[in-house]
Amino acid sequence: MGSELSMHARNSLGVVFFPAFDWAISPTHPEREERLLYTRDQLKEEGIFDIEGIHEYRPDLISREDVSRVHFCLPSTASIVSDSDLAAAGGAVTAARLVLEKKEDKAFALVRPPGHHAMRVAHGNRGFCNINNEAIMLDWVRSTYFHPEGRPLRIAIVDTDVHHADGSQDIFWNDPDTLFISLHQDGRTLYPGTGFIKESGGPAALGRTVNIPLPPGTSDEGYLYVIEHVVLPILKDFKPDLVINSAGQDNHFTDPLANELLTAQGYAALNALLSPDIAVLEGGYSIRGALPYVNMGICLALAGLSAKDIREPAFDEASVRQSPKIAPYLEQIGRQVLEQYFYPPSCPYDGREENGFWTWLRSIYYDTSALSERQRVRYRLCPDCRGYGIRETESGRTALSFCLEIPRCVCNTCREEALGKLAQARRSGMYAHVLCIDETTCTPHLSWPLEKKLWQQTS
Numbered sequence: 001m002g003s004e005l006s007m008h009a010r011n012s013l014g015v016v017f018f019p020a021f022d023w024a025i026s027p028t029h030p031e032r033e034e035r036l037l038y039t040r041d042q043l044k045e046e047g048i049f050d051i052e053g054i055h056e057y058r059p060d061l062i063s064r065e066d067v068s069r070v071h072f073c074l075p076s077t078a079s080i081v082s083d084s085d086l087a088a089a090g091g092a093v094t095a096a097r098l099v100l101e102k103k104e105d106k107a108f109a110l111v112r113p114p115g116h117h118a119m120r121v122a123h124g125n126r127g128f129c130n131i132n133n134e135a136i137m138l139d140w141v142r143s144t145y146f147h148p149e150g151r152p153l154r155i156a157i158v159d160t161d162v163h164h165a166d167g168s169q170d171i172f173w174n175d176p177d178t179l180f181i182s183l184h185q186d187g188r189t190l191y192p193g194t195g196f197i198k199e200s201g202g203p204a205a206l207g208r209t210v211n212i213p214l215p216p217g218t219s220d221e222g223y224l225y226v227i228e229h230v231v232l233p234i235l236k237d238f239k240p241d242l243v244i245n246s247a248g249q250d251n252h253f254t255d256p257l258a259n260e261l262l263t264a265q266g267y268a269a270l271n272a273l274l275s276p277d278i279a280v281l282e283g284g285y286s287i288r289g290a291l292p293y294v295n296m297g298i299c300l301a302l303a304g305l306s307a308k309d310i311r312e313p314a315f316d317e318a319s320v321r322q323s324p325k326i327a328p329y330l331e332q333i334g335r336q337v338l339e340q341y342f343y344p345p346s347c348p349y350d351g352r353e354e355n356g357f358w359t360w361l362r363s364i365y366y367d368t369s370a371l372s373e374r375q376r377v378r379y380r381l382c383p384d385c386r387g388y389g390i391r392e393t394e395s396g397r398t399a400l401s402f403c404l405e406i407p408r409c410v411c412n413t414c415r416e417e418a419l420g421k422l423a424q425a426r427r428s429g430m431y432a433h434v435l436c437i438d439e440t441t442c443t444p445h446l447s448w449p450l451e452k453k454l455w456q457q458t459s
Helices: 034-045 064-068 083-100 133-144 166-172 220-238 264-274 291-302 326-342 412-427
Strands: 013-018 054-057 106-111 155-159 178-185 209-214 242-247 278-281 352-354 357-366 371-380 389-395 401-406 431-436
Touching: 013 034, 013 083, 013 291, 034 106, 034 291, 064 083, 064 133, 083 106, 083 133, 083 278, 106 291, 133 155, 133 166, 133 242, 133 278, 155 166, 155 220, 166 178, 166 209, 178 220, 209 220, 209 326, 220 264, 220 326, 242 264, 264 291, 278 291, 371 412, 401 412, 412 431
Parallel strands: 013 054, 013 106, 106 278, 155 178, 155 242, 178 209, 242 278, 401 431
Antiparallel strands: 352 357, 357 371, 371 389, 389 401
């Protein structure tokens, strides 16, 4: 790798590093600080920061008010959010700031704890996640920047963690300006048991949620096929202003929690194809055998450099070879995904229309916190805007609570009606919470700086 590291980065890269020394589920839990300490040692040892154009940064700390613009934390934000959570989400925001302020071409937030299983309502820890780092980063971006054409910013999240990003899906479910794509091991075989093709978005955003369930044993070959033949055509159609990779690494062939066969070179090739503006670390629990090499590969790919010399200690070509049965299966899955994206269904797969709302009931389990939540979700069906959302939720920790979401760009009729629902809930004696983007205090003030993507310019 020495000859490669003597080169200049083709894309300047900011690496934001935060290992969360003071946060752990338990001393021996797979999600612990060594996940990043070995990575940092590897990056230093290989001289990644000696490459001209690659720089290391520390995260800014976000506030609990930043969290409360994205999450309903019950019973309180303080009960859910630690300082490490604020720094991890702050690392994602720092990565976005580096790119949008044009200090770096691309950025990689190597942070923990992860966040993509944290939903809009947070009663505790799910899948090692308390708050959603990418969602908080997107809220910061949209609170800071406006598009010069006056339209809402279009942002794509491509989540390549082996587990379905059910938290990110929940947060962006009814957001037509956010394209959420999740590549993950089939939910019939792995936590959290969701992420099927039919899960395609809420009533105002049908087709904006794209799930691509992959069979166990999918290797570099399969992942790269899906990126090239499914993900990139969808991105080309959506034309996002910003592309984010939720860069989970637990689909590595040595990971103890899953059954895929991706290699460090595969991760690098995936990022080279996708060319995201920002990557944010999610899962990955092969602490010695995968993460240092995968993170090195992602850094090189984002910087526009080759990762062909990276080899994990346990790499064996025969052991990561994909079964011949998987390629035709992925072709079939790809056709179904593209069909649903370009010709979305007329209504969400779950729930029903009820008194002007799309309504459904959910049961959510917090595996790390051992909590069960019951939730009734309603989205207002409005011909003039995406509508507002109501979540009535309770768990073993929190009494029945009324959570009201009033998004940006909601029409005046919906805003007034939503605030009336809030007043009614408070009069009834329910615990009432409101997540309302106040246009007067959260108005973007900087023009969008990014140029069009290469895949937007090509046929």
